[in-house]
Amino acid sequence: MYLDHFGFKRHPFRMAPEEDFLYMSRQHSRAFVFMDSAVWSPEGFVVISGEIGSGKTTLLKKTISDLKDSVQLFHIAYTNLQGDDLFQVIMQQAALKVAEPNKVTMLFAINDYFKQMAARGKPVLLAIDEAQNLSHENLEDIRMLAGMEGPDGPILRVILLGQPELKKHISDIPQLTQRVKLFFHLEGLSPEDTKHYIYHRLAVAGFNETNLFTDDVVSAIHEHSEGIPRLINKISDGLLLCAFAEDRKKLQIEDIEEIRDELLVSSDEMPESHGNHTSSKASQGTVSVDNSDSALNRIADALERIEAKLFPEESAEEPTKIKIFEEAKRRLQDKK
Structure with a gap:
């Protein structure tokens, strides 16, 4: 409904898993490496x-x-x-x-x-x-x-x-x-990754402006979603619908309180331990090897160091990051 209103080419916050919308946070990158290694x-x-x-x-x-x-x-x-x-x-x-x-x-x-x-x-x-x-x-x-x-x-x-x-x-x-x-x-996701996640999905949807989701809005989304991507999608979609319904181009934090009961639906979607997702674990994940x-x-750590050198100011975009992992995987297989 709101695609034309905001200038999106695709729906940015669908619930269904879509591979090209995948945001590779540090922990998701690690999980990807580990799954591939299996x-x-x-x-x-x-x-x-x-x-x-x-x-x-x-x-x-x-x-x-x-x-x-x-x-x-x-x-x-x-x-x-x-x-x-x-x-x-x-x-x-x-x-x-x-x-x-x-x-x-x-x-x-x-x-x-x-x-x-x-x-x-x-x-x-x-x-x-x-x-x-x-x-x-x-x-x-x-x-x-x-x-x-x-x-x-x-x-x-x-x-x-x-x-x-x-x-x-x-x-x-x-x-x-x-x-x-x-x-x-x-x-x-951490607060910073939540911001990158939202901007990444907007970019894939064909929208490159950064003033739609302000830092205050992103912070409120993280607080209510606790960094869970599906809940981030739900809240973001709800905020866009509210703005569209009132013919606004700006999102309002106040709308979250009005829509959260409808969007967060049931407690089984919320993490069991609340308030712990802003810790260092939020960007690292929890691993038992x-x-x-x-x-x-150690391979995952090395890949992250490579990424930090290539992109010192911000995280690598998802396609570039995946290329780094695929090249590292190829070299490891060649050694075998």
């Missing part, structure tokens, strides 16, 4: 957690898009699975059939298929979104699949994404916890 590292198994709307799904879409045909991907977004549903989904995506579709025969068929992919030199990746909904049985099945061995070691790489409780669900299964090489938790994979953290 694909190309032996025994790759990464768990990314975060609040609702923190950007996990958009990061996964970016990772999957970059992989293209270089891996055999099994992507599962619907996780209210029962019994052998997980095996059924993998069988369907691999176009496998067995005479008697019980769990044992499916497991053997999947194992044979994974070994065929390994023999061709093609990594096999299982990427599951909303993994906090997986049952204990589902997680045990993933542990079993991750343990399948080929001539050169484990065949399957795994990326699990979910809400904060996912880490506890995994920790309840010690054998599965031992297989996870890295846990990473996405925090809310297996000792043997601590090099990943």
Whole structure:
């Protein structure tokens, strides 16, 4: 409704994950590096957690898009699975059939298929979104699949994404916890990243003016959203609608109080721990790395130092930042 009013070419604050709107904050950049490493590292198994709307799904879409045909991907977004549903989904995506579709025969068929992919030199990746909904049985099945061995070691790489409780669900299964090489938790954006996030989305939408979202408005948006990208989108969209409805070109902080009950909808979208997103963790994320994979953290640190030298005054724009990571990834693969 308000695109023409403000001069946008695209809707800047849609709720649906859109890869080209992805803003690579420092913590999102780290999560991207870690997810990518899961694909190309032996025994790759990464768990990314975060609040609702923190950007996990958009990061996964970016990772999957970059992989293209270089891996055999099994992507599962619907996780209210029962019994052998997980095996059924993998069988369907691999176009496998067995005479008697019980769990044992499916497991053997999947194992044979994974070994065929390994023999061709093609990594096999299982990427599951909303993994906090997986049952204990589902997680045990993933542990079993991750343990399948080929001539050169484990065949399957795994990326699990979910809400904060996912880490506890995994920790309840010690054998599965031992297989996870890295846990990473996405925090809310810092106030500065919230500003860059809003300006980035406006630029992608074809709007390059900086006076629409003033510093006071951005500060209020951060305060009410606690830096959660989806809530930033909701509030920003609501403010634009209010201005459009009153034929204004300026946003008013007072509108946030009037629309917050309608836009923030329910408490399940808000982070569990309020007021902690302006700490240093807000820009760093929370990472727990297996000792043997601590090099990943050092790689991320090195990439950030490269970025700081190239862009000393401000963060790199998202496309440039991704190029830095992709070039570093290529060099690491060449060394292997």
